[in-house]
Amino acid sequence: MFFDLNEGLAGFPKSADFCVVGSGPAGMTVAIELARNGRSVILLEGGGVNASTESQELYKGEVIGDHYVDLDIARLRYLGGTSGHWGGWTMPQTELSFKKKPGFEDAHWPIEKKDLDPFLDKALSILEVSRPNSDVLLDREFGIKEFSISLSRVRFGLKFRDELSSSKNITCVTNANLTGLKTNGQHVVSATATNFAGQSTSIKAKHFVLALGGIENSRMLLWCNHQLNGKLVDSHSPLGRYWMEHPGYKVGHALVDLKIPKTDYYIPHLLLRYTEEVIKKLSILECDVVLEEIPAEDTKGLLRDLICVAPRIGEWAASLAGKNIVCGVSLIASWEQEPLWSNHVKLSETSRDRFGIPRVELHWKKTDRDRTTLQKVLTHFNEYLMARNRGRIKLEEWVFGKDGYPAKGDDGISYHHMGGTRMAQSAEKGVVDSNCRVFGQDNLYIAGSSVFPNGGQANPTLTIVQLSLRLANHLRQA
Amino acid sequence: MVFIWFVPFVFAPRRLLSKIHDNASAKNGAKFIKQGWVLQEGDV
Numbered sequence: 001m002f003f004d005l006n007e008g009l010a011g012f013p014k015s016a017d018f019c020v021v022g023s024g025p026a027g028m029t030v031a032i033e034l035a036r037n038g039r040s041v042i043l044l045e046g047g048g049v050n051a052s053t054e055s056q057e058l059y060k061g062e063v064i065g066d067h068y069v070d071l072d073i074a075r076l077r078y079l080g081g082t083s084g085h086w087g088g089w090t091m092p093q094t095e096l097s098f099k100k101k102p103g104f105e106d107a108h109w110p111i112e113k114k115d116l117d118p119f120l121d122k123a124l125s126i127l128e129v130s131r132p133n134s135d136v137l138l139d140r141e142f143g144i145k146e147f148s149i150s151l152s153r154v155r156f157g158l159k160f161r162d163e164l165s166s167s168k169n170i171t172c173v174t175n176a177n178l179t180g181l182k183t184n185g186q187h188v189v190s191a192t193a194t195n196f197a198g199q200s201t202s203i204k205a206k207h208f209v210l211a212l213g214g215i216e217n218s219r220m221l222l223w224c225n226h227q228l229n230g231k232l233v234d235s236h237s238p239l240g241r242y243w244m245e246h247p248g249y250k251v252g253h254a255l256v257d258l259k260i261p262k263t264d265y266y267i268p269h270l271l272l273r274y275t276e277e278v279i280k281k282l283s284i285l286e287c288d289v290v291l292e293e294i295p296a297e298d299t300k301g302l303l304r305d306l307i308c309v310a311p312r313i314g315e316w317a318a319s320l321a322g323k324n325i326v327c328g329v330s331l332i333a334s335w336e337q338e339p340l341w342s343n344h345v346k347l348s349e350t351s352r353d354r355f356g357i358p359r360v361e362l363h364w365k366k367t368d369r370d371r372t373t374l375q376k377v378l379t380h381f382n383e384y385l386m387a388r389n390r391g392r393i394k395l396e397e398w399v400f401g402k403d404g405y406p407a408k409g410d411d412g413i414s415y416h417h418m419g420g421t422r423m424a425q426s427a428e429k430g431v432v433d434s435n436c437r438v439f440g441q442d443n444l445y446i447a448g449s450s451v452f453p454n455g456g457q458a459n460p461t462l463t464i465v466q467l468s469l470r471l472a473n474h475l476r477q478a
Numbered sequence: 479m480v481f482i483w484f485v486p487f488v489f490a491p492r493r494l495l496s497k498i499h500d501n502a503s504a505k506n507g508a509k510f511i512k513q514g515w516v517l518q519e520g521d522v
Contacts, residue, residue, distance in 0.1 A: 252514065305515075306515060309512050309515050310512065310515060310517050310522040311522065312520065312521055313517065313521035386509075386518055392515055392516065392517065392521070394513075394514040394515045395511070395514055395516060396514070400511070
């Protein structure tokens with residue numbers, strides 16, 4: 001059943017087994033899974049069935065630190081959430097992501113990969129993709145692997161709209177903006193939903209799940225906690241802290257004697273990552289290097305450039321290019337950030353939205369460790385190319401500079417918002433426990449990438465869906 | 479002769495890497511950067 005809160009506060013149930021707030025991949029997965037198992041769910045979506053300016057405006061905020069895109073274009077606020085414009089790249093987290101890494105003691109999950117694996121096939125089925133191919137080891141000594149992704153075209157709002165309409169167990173209330181929570185101390189009693197006319201209603205449930213997105217989960221918990229004088233979240237919890245992205249940049253070009261696979265969804269490209277051993281040896285976190293084929297004319301230009309600068313190797317490359325062995329590629333590198341206390345979501349002290357809630361202030365800055373990671377990743381790749389006579393790379397000047405990154409458009413941005421309400425074994429280390437329950441409340445849960453304690457190397461959506469299925473499974477037994 | 483580059487470039491101090499990039503055609507023994515290209519002796 002659908003109800004539009006803008007059309008009035010009456011006419012729909014105000015209590016259910018579960019209240020899920022947010023209808024993106026996380027919230028929708030939890031809500032649908034619980035409803036399919038016979039539980040009553042009220043699903044609150046702040047936006048409408050379609051995108052609107054007035055809803056999107058609520059996502060405005062400020063980024064303090066490094067270059068970032070405007071926060072109201074970095075995410076979508078309507079049915080289906082940001083899946084309305086996601087890129088669809090789907091891959092599971094690596095084994096390494098769940099392990100402790102020397103030098104990055106906090107950057108690991110309190111659960112194991114085997115805790116998520118049982119939900120992989122179902123998550124893939126929701127995303128309507130097959131399991132990506134296993135990694136192929138290209139060079140044992142250099143620890144270079146080719147990896148694959150699957151491409152999902154699922155938009156959660158479109159996919160589940162009919163089911164939301166026909167389901168007797170879900171009441172989906174649109175234009176229902178979360179503006180507050182009430183707790184009796186350890187137990188959330190109700191959520192306040194407010195329409196765009198400023199009228200509010202109270203929703204009661206046995207359990208509450210916040211699935212507002214990788215920034216809004218922190219913002220709304222900070223706000224609700226503030227309203228409740230700190231009685232919502234354990235005072236030791238690092239709420240809003242350890243926010244992360246996957247910085248990624250076009251770092252240059254290369255002429256390579258490597259097979260660049262063709263795909264039906266994108267220009268030919270080769271996806272590379274390093275083995276666990278190499279990552280540990282280099283003392284970096286996870287990373288990838290993408291080689292994207294460039295047009296033949298651009299390859300010729302690159303060859304001419306190389307011949308001019310280094311005639312011997314240039315002529316070698318040109319001779320192979322004549323046999324279609326060498327091709328020109330763009331080099332793109334992206335990496336997992338170290339989780340840092342200083343990168344955080346904060347409530348603005350100067351700007352509020354139409355509901356009087358402080359807008360978000362996102363503090364995000366890359367560190368020397370980010371630059372070192374990028375340099376090590378590329379240096380190792382160059383070592384491989386030279387040692388195996390597989391080509392040469394041409395790097396952008398900033399890569400080995402001391403500071404500064406390109407800062408135009410979406411340079412360096414993957415739109416992957418992670419952390420802020422991270423999962424940990426204790427309230428001192430995180431905001432939610434291994435079942436995504438907020439420390440300090442017995443019936444408040446968080447779904448989405450804000451619970452990620454590290455970024456890993458994978459695009460986050462598949463993990464979000466796996467975690468949401470796991471959460472729904474846990475809640476069914478609650 | 480791959481093995482002559484036994485000391486991996488990857489372990490070159492960052493300061494040094496920055497330095498060789500600043501001086502675009504300066505040679506660092508085995509490997510150097512010239513007009514953005516990462517090259518090694520014998521390439522030019």
